[in-house]
Amino acid sequence: AKNSGRNRFAWFDLSMERELQARNDLEVGLRHAIPRAEIVPYFEQQIDLTTGRLSGFEVLARWDHPTRGLVAPDAFIPIAEETGMIADLSLSIMRQAFVAAKDWDAALSLSVNISPWQLKDAWLAQKIIKVLTETGFPASRLEIEITETALFDNLALAQSTVGSLKNQGIRLALDDFGTGYSSLAHLRALPFDQIKIDKSFIMSMGENSESAAIVTAITRLGDSLSLPITAEGIENASIEERLRALGCAKGQGYLYGRPTSIMNTRRLLAERRLL
Ligand code: C2E
Ligand code: CA
Ligand code: CA
Numbered sequence: 001a002k003n004s005g006r007n008r009f010a011w012f013d014l015s016m017e018r019e020l021q022a023r024n025d026l027e028v029g030l031r032h033a034i035p036r037a038e039i040v041p042y043f044e045q046q047i048d049l050t051t052g053r054l055s056g057f058e059v060l061a062r063w064d065h066p067t068r069g070l071v072a073p074d075a076f077i078p079i080a081e082e083t084g085m086i087a088d089l090s091l092s093i094m095r096q097a098f099v100a101a102k103d104w105d106a107a108l109s110l111s112v113n114i115s116p117w118q119l120k121d122a123w124l125a126q127k128i129i130k131v132l133t134e135t136g137f138p139a140s141r142l143e144i145e146i147t148e149t150a151l152f153d154n155l156a157l158a159q160s161t162v163g164s165l166k167n168q169g170i171r172l173a174l175d176d177f178g179t180g181y182s183s184l185a186h187l188r189a190l191p192f193d194q195i196k197i198d199k200s201f202i203m204s205m206g207e208n209s210e211s212a213a214i215v216t217a218i219t220r221l222g223d224s225l226s227l228p229i230t231a232e233g234i235e236n237a238s239i240e241e242r243l244r245a246l247g248c249a250k251g252q253g254y255l256y257g258r259p260t261s262i263m264n265t266r267r268l269l270a271e272r273r274l275l
């Protein structure tokens, strides 16, 4: 028993070591990936649920890795946050997305995700405004999505950053609403223009009555606060129909298409004469 116990620990150490090694490889690779522009924006359609028309896109980071293929953000965003690379990564994604989207139909907006870490940077607003100016993408077509304010320790700084962004006409969305990272308290802390219901509720509302009740309650909350609601994770038409009936303003999800590259997005827009 003693022996097998020791073996178990030996095995445990090895697998931990492999995990650390894999993480370390990603971290080293990420340092080169940003200047080489291997971190690219993908675009997910956002649909106006009242008209059924495309209203814009959420910008989602992908790592176009030379050997691993396309790497999902959950595998590298946390590393970028821990190592402080998130700031450069985020501005690089924005720059590429703005350059691509500035010639698209002027009614199409872009929503970009900002990590709570970035809200601790006193220069964040200036940096984003600089990228807008340099690329010529209008501030009025940009929305910024945040989850945690994380910053109840430095709420004043977050408020001042958000104030500078909103003065430029940039909109603010509260992402993943209903999860532990994105709560009712946030709604009072910052001047949001939009609430996004977390996809976990939308994806389960078909078979789970609690989820459906929560979605209904959030849409009513949006009504009483005059905040439009976006539902993410819409995978079928019957869910879409229920959300429309509840008065959800916008929707996104695999029903409309998976997030895709600049090239494929251009193709999609050309077909719809939105280029
Ligand atoms: P998020 O902001 O909540 O983005 C929504 C995620 O749900 C995306 O995953 C999207 O591909 C996925 N999704 C959309 N519709 C559906 C659907 O109908 N069904 C299912 N199963 N999934 C759907 P993705 O692209 O893997 O992004 C994961 C998370 O990584 C994002 O969650 C966001 O928190 C973060 N992220 C992505 N890009 C960036 C970025 O540029 N900066 C920062 N800070 N975070 C980012
Ligand atoms: Ca988001
Ligand atoms: Ca979300």
Ligand code: CA
Pocket (backbone or CB within 6 Å): 176
């Ligand atoms: Ca999320």
